[in-house]
Amino acid sequence: MAVEWVRLALDLEAFDESPFLPRLRSCREAGVELTTMAAVGDTPEHRRALYELNKACSADIPGRGAFHTFDEYLAQRIETPVYDPRGVVLARDGDAWIGMAATTIRPEGFAFSEMTGVRAGYRGRGISLAMKLLAIGFARSGGVPVLRAFHHPGNTVAIAMNRRLGFVPEPAQG
Template identity: 65%
Template structure:
């Protein structure tokens, strides 16, 4: 697919009002879902494998996704890179089940944080977990000392695009 068809979105974290979305995290907590980061859980080989498996499962419904990376490709392209930081990987957990993730990379040298992937297991969708994870994950931009968060979506991924726009992301044009 040509690059110009992708939906590029950007959020100014200085103007983001997290209080508008606090009820989502509260409802998740009341339902027993907690949020943490890969850094807090431990950036171990086993946890990296668990992130991969969760990302692979959650990515299956993304329009135009195609075949998912092998584990070795995933490590090389997503984790063993200079922009990877386990503090940018938010995990939603229900009991012992990892039910969602929002993975951001540190692009502070370019002036932003990039949300690589946000996804929730099918059985957990529709509960506000994605909104809660993305809101929780905005703290990563503060850790990186940037005011901009970027993401990109296939135009057919209308649910993710709508969620990001609801959070305040606007259309952007970058190369």
């Protein structure tokens, strides 16, 4: 039986981040650094760290299955025309990479939330929401009107976070 993905969209022109800004401040006050892949350097070493982080954060996504090999990850996520290291928000605790929110600007005229995740030991602190705010800022900088996200229906925490930010259901594209 095929899974019917939950398709959500955020109107970037109407989005008001002001109610969520305290979350950014509280993360920073708690010592969580929010940065981007571009800021830390899009190096082979950092690509490997991003892969390991993405793999760890994806491990408990319902229906995920086996994660890509490193070479597959590079080919499918990094070495593509839509990859932009400015669109990969990172959360760090000291030297530890603890969260990521990867967003791409698509040539079809929208932004796509590729992945938002936080290592298990850091969940429940609002880090995902803080990263998502910065990802929304990146999407807005691309001049597109909408940010889309797809979720397995069992990924209720991610769906709820996006709904809290104002994402609404989007009908399946034919």
